[in-house]
Amino acid sequence: MRQQRKVALPRFGEYNCALKYIVEQGFEARCILPPPLSRRSEDLGARNSPDLVCTPFKTTLGSMIEALESGADTIIMVPGGCRLNYFGELQEQILRDLGYTFDFINLSMYNTGKKTDILKALKVMNPRCSMVKAGKALYDAAQMVEHLDDITSLYYQNCGFDPTGTYPKIYRKFLSDMYAAHSLSDIQEGFRSANHAFADVKLHKPHNPIRIGLIGDYFTVMDPFSNLELEQKLADMGVEVHRLMNVSNDMLRSGEKNKQASIFRFSEYSMGASSTTDIWQAQYFAERGFDGLIQVKSAFCMPETDIMPVLANLSETYKIPVLYLTYDSQTSDVGLMTRLEAFYDMVDMRKKVER
Amino acid sequence: MAENAFLGIDVGSISTKAVIIDESNTILAQEYIWTEGNPIGAVKRLLGHLEKQFDRTAWQIVGVGATGSARRLVGSIVGATVVKNEITAHAVGTTTFHPEVRTILEIGGQDSKIILVENGIAVDYAMNTLCAAGTGAFLTSQARRLGIEVEEMGAYALRSSHPTMIAARCTVFAESDLVHKIQMGHPREDIIAGVCRAVVSNYINNVGKGKKICSPVVFQGGVSKNEGVVRAFEDLLKCPVLVDEIGHLMGAMGAAILARRSLKRTVFDFSVGNMDFITRERSCGGCSNNCEVICVYRDGKMIDFWGNRCERGAAKLGGELSENSRG
Numbered sequence: 001m002r003q004q005r006k007v008a009l010p011r012f013g014e015y016n017c018a019l020k021y022i023v024e025q026g027f028e029a030r031c032i033l034p035p036p037l038s039r040r041s042e043d044l045g046a047r048n049s050p051d052l053v054c055t056p057f058k059t060t061l062g063s064m065i066e067a068l069e070s071g072a073d074t075i076i077m078v079p080g081g082c083r084l085n086y087f088g089e090l091q092e093q094i095l096r097d098l099g100y101t102f103d104f105i106n107l108s109m110y111n112t113g114k115k116t117d118i119l120k121a122l123k124v125m126n127p128r129c130s131m132v133k134a135g136k137a138l139y140d141a142a143q144m145v146e147h148l149d150d151i152t153s154l155y156y157q158n159c160g161f162d163p164t165g166t167y168p169k170i171y172r173k174f175l176s177d178m179y180a181a182h183s184l185s186d187i188q189e190g191f192r193s194a195n196h197a198f199a200d201v202k203l204h205k206p207h208n209p210i211r212i213g214l215i216g217d218y219f220t221v222m223d224p225f226s227n228l229e230l231e232q233k234l235a236d237m238g239v240e241v242h243r244l245m246n247v248s249n250d251m252l253r254s255g256e257k258n259k260q261a262s263i264f265r266f267s268e269y270s271m272g273a274s275s276t277t278d279i280w281q282a283q284y285f286a287e288r289g290f291d292g293l294i295q296v297k298s299a300f301c302m303p304e305t306d307i308m309p310v311l312a313n314l315s316e317t318y319k320i321p322v323l324y325l326t327y328d329s330q331t332s333d334v335g336l337m338t339r340l341e342a343f344y345d346m347v348d349m350r351k352k353v354e355r
Numbered sequence: 356m357a358e359n360a361f362l363g364i365d366v367g368s369i370s371t372k373a374v375i376i377d378e379s380n381t382i383l384a385q386e387y388i389w390t391e392g393n394p395i396g397a398v399k400r401l402l403g404h405l406e407k408q409f410d411r412t413a414w415q416i417v418g419v420g421a422t423g424s425a426r427r428l429v430g431s432i433v434g435a436t437v438v439k440n441e442i443t444a445h446a447v448g449t450t451t452f453h454p455e456v457r458t459i460l461e462i463g464g465q466d467s468k469i470i471l472v473e474n475g476i477a478v479d480y481a482m483n484t485l486c487a488a489g490t491g492a493f494l495t496s497q498a499r500r501l502g503i504e505v506e507e508m509g510a511y512a513l514r515s516s517h518p519t520m521i522a523a524r525c526t527v528f529a530e531s532d533l534v535h536k537i538q539m540g541h542p543r544e545d546i547i548a549g550v551c552r553a554v555v556s557n558y559i560n561n562v563g564k565g566k567k568i569c570s571p572v573v574f575q576g577g578v579s580k581n582e583g584v585v586r587a588f589e590d591l592l593k594c595p596v597l598v599d600e601i602g603h604l605m606g607a608m609g610a611a612i613l614a615r616r617s618l619k620r621t622v623f624d625f626s627v628g629n630m631d632f633i634t635r636e637r638s639c640g641g642c643s644n645n646c647e648v649i650c651v652y653r654d655g656k657m658i659d660f661w662g663n664r665c666e667r668g669a670a671k672l673g674g675e676l677s678e679n680s681r682g
Binding site: 035038039040229308309312315316319321322324334337338339341342343345346349350353 | 424427439440441442443446474476477478479480481482564565566567642643644645664
């Protein structure tokens with residue numbers, strides 16, 4: 001019998017648990033989890049990447065190398081709305097030049113808009129598997145992603161107000177449940193118990209807490225390693241952190257149909273990738289009286305750079321301060337802390353005057 | 356009975372500043388020296404200078420505020436009651452002395468910021484991100500190239516009537532542009548005035564991008580002592596730019612005011628000047644992140660550490676720390 005394939009996706013936040021589920025439950029192959037992103041992954045990626053490419057390219061390339069080192073023989077790369085669509089092709093070439101032998105499933109080649117095409121691409125993992133089973137696993141994994149995003153946003157909205165310190169424990173337990181899930185009922189059980197555990201914690205939240213909305217490029221804003229744990233840092237200052245940008249909202253849920261139309265006063269045309277969604281979310285936060293916005297982007301990210309003037313207009317219109325953060329392969333978070341502390345102080349003083 | 360006084364220390368990349376104030380923000384002692392790449396040494400020298408200016412029988416320092424890029428290190432050395440980022444410190448200092456201010460421009464040695472104020476409250480700010488163009492460090496290196504002291508630049512710039520055009524986008528390009536103009540035989544005054552303009556337009560285009568600059572404008576930081584840059588700001592913004600006499604000390608002033616407002620009180624004597632401090636960078640090694648952990652030692656004993664991203668580092672080093680505090 002042919003050996004099981006060992007499949008890996010570069011680390012991206014905690015979404016690898018969903019891929020693990022699809023690969024193992026749907027396609028009956030093995031999933032290799034690359035080690036969590038670290039300075040080493042970043043170094044490996046940066047060393048082998050073009051210099052001016054955006055940081056997510058480097059991080060994901062580094063993670064692919066680490067996956068191959070851990071024994072993976074098949075690498076999956078996702079498509080996207082910007083240069084990300086070409087990442088896979090270039091990364092495959094770089095890895096081959098480095099001398100690795102592997103199969104590469106580049107989903108952007110199958111990104112035709114038909115869901116069955118994606119399924120066809122993934123079938124490479126195990127040609128003899130049942131398509132019904134694979135389809136079921138994709139459906140379950142979509143639920144897992146939604147639960148993961150729900151729990152994650154609940155966590156960052158509340159963990160800054162948890163005096164007992166049990167929030168991080170519940171969150172970690174939930175993540176390990178998701179990585180270990182074998183069935184839809186495992187997923188639902190993990191979600192339920194995390195929700196119950198969260199509900200049992202007595203929060204010390206003031207009546208009108210400081211609320212900050214995060215927007216930004218698809219990878220950097222969602223991946224805690226890449227944004228130097230921005231959400232945790234803000235939460236630790238006692239902020240309710242809101243982030244709408246996640247895989248569920250962007251790909252699985254229908255949400256508002258025509259975002260471009262509802263941000264017409266700020267931007268008439270899309271600037272590609274996450275730009276329209278970002279402006280829409282910024283407007284969403286501003287309309288709901290949030291205290292501040294933070295734009296999180298990787299250096300050299302074109303769509304995010306393009307929306308900065310739009311955000312400045314929005315900030316002027318709604319009188320909401322915006323902090324622009326640009327990330328590259330940094331090793332120190334001192335500069336980040338200075339900016340965050342100052343932003344917090346400013347928002348806090350404003351709020352005190354309003355009260 | 357000695358009256359309460361408050362010390363504010365601002366340790367920047369290039370210069371180290373301190374003030375001692377009383378309950379009504381009157382300056383009792385002040386000092387401005389170069390950091391010279393040695394923040395610990397600079398603070399010790401600084402304290403030495405302050406001690407001489409200051410009547411220790413009439414006043415007692417009961418609160419210390421630390422700010423600037425070395426605030427964490429200096430804060431743990433002097434036992435600061437308040438450690439605050441320099442943006443907040445500047446905003447607090449300036450709005451205390453100029454409550455009507457709307458825009459604070461600040462250019463320091465390695466960074467530059469803009470703070471927008473409404474009704475005495477900071478409402479928006481920006482700080483240079485990836486690039487150090489348009490900061491004091493650029494002016495210093497160009498002064499050296501031209502063979503003059505950075506302090507003299509302002510006087511030279513004011514004598515110019517036709518400032519040379521110098522590309523302002525990026526320090527590297529500005530520098531090659533500058534060399535070219537020197538070799539073309541442009542007068543020194545014009546070149547210096549051009550450099551000052553380049554700093555200002557870089558600041559407005561990068562840090563001030565999309566920010567509405569309203570009058571009254573206060574300009575501070577070390578570079579505000581350069582009249583050429585002040586003139587260039589006034590020309591470009593078309594409004595008067597106020598430079599406070601103590602503008603270069605405003606960060607330290609803000610820190611001192613924050614120490615005064617805070618409820619924490621600890622008596623500070625100048626004995627730290629005689630103690631021996633070293634910092635060591637240790638690689639945590641708990642995981643592949645290899646966090647660089649900074650450890651501060653006083654007379655050979657660890658008093659503080661930071662830089663670890665997770666509890667593994669804290670657990671490792673925290674034990675050593677608590678042993679020291681017990682012993």
